[in-house]
Amino acid sequence: MIQIENVTKVFKPGAENEVTALNNVSFTIENGDIFGIIGMSGAGKSTLLRCLSMLEKPTSGRILQDGVDLASLRGKALLKAHRKTGVVFQGYNLLMQKTVRQNIAFPLKLAHAPKEQVAARTDELLQLVGLQDKADVYPAQLSGGQRQRVAIARALATSPEVLLCDEPTSALDSLTTKQMLALLQDINTKLGVTIVIITHEINVVRAICNKVAVIDAAKFAESGRTDEIFDSPKSSITRLLLGTEGGQKHA
């Protein structure tokens, strides 16, 4: 369970160009959820993801994962916590000088897993994302959708409890998007991994998220079960997002 409690993130506090990216945001993500975090561009979604993935610390408030304050973690405990949360980045962020197999094996090597275990786990993940035949090629030779699959396999390597996805479909065409969402759904059901999806696309949320939180201009708007929120939206931003369905596609 991830509890986001009164999280505020201010960049360059006190400076003239101070930016409040998140303003007192609170909601809870339960284990096993496919949780959508939706909002317009610049709403603060990505900042929230960066806080969830421990790349940034909230200026105030806290994020508890299974009761542990993420911002309090240091050293070995922090490295361990990182391995419990997989992150799939918008730009994939693969190692370009390493093969698909080496990319997927990388987190396992960092965790000092024995060689046979690394090989076995890598094969398993290649199969899960359907890239067995691409194991020994380099990312530059792959399509966007295939790179995304490598990124997902890599994020799952250390068997994390949570998978954070930053705009996992915004760069993909509609067919590839469908396949990607099916894969994420599959991962959630088969492996029981909690999935958090940051997106600006209402279709993505509607397709696979059982719960959703709506963020608007750094503030929390509403959250709850996707069907309930979309059937009777309480905030104007949700209505706006629903109204512009299939509209602009800006990240």
Added chain:
Amino acid sequence: MLETILGLKDVLIEGTIDTLYMVTVSTLFAYLIGLPLGVLLFTTARGGIHENTTVNRVLGWVVNIGRSIPFIILIVALIPFTRLVIGKAIGATAAIVPLVIGSAPFVARLVEQSLEEVDPGVVEAAKCMGADRFHIIVHVLLGESVPSLIRGFSITAITLIGYSAMAGAVGAGGLGDIAIRYGYHRYQTDVMLFTLVLMIAIVCIIQFIFGFAANRIDKKNRA
């Protein structure tokens, strides 16, 4: 002309060997100092994985000062130090000391620049996978910039050929020394031209080998 060159065969061979010796050894030592320095310059910079503005500023100054000193002055200024390290201040081995000290700051900047080409997103991804700083430096920063580092290595080696010729002027031997002694002091233009051709050949060979290796290793632009 051919006769003069053939008559100087032994001198030219010795000069070539001296040049190759000076360039190879000093390039390696320059990287021994410059590579860690470059990594430190990059990682201590603002937003780096080891952010430390004081260390970064001091290092930056040291490197800039090192790079500003004209090489010929550095050779002379370092004579006492060279004597201390090598035991003498003349000869190819003695020339390696100023060559290394003169080029290490240059190497540091080249390395820093190579690391700057690495996508910062990949560094963040590595952090999220539980990589500590050492892993990030070895596997991500250095690992991802190997082709660029190789290209920098050939730039350094070629620059050091020019530097070693200057060192020749103060008795280090090598092809530069021959060009000055025979070509400049004795007006033997043919000898000077021939040594020049040899140096050009060495530069081309280095450029070719390392350029080929870098392109071969680079997987980033392979479609």
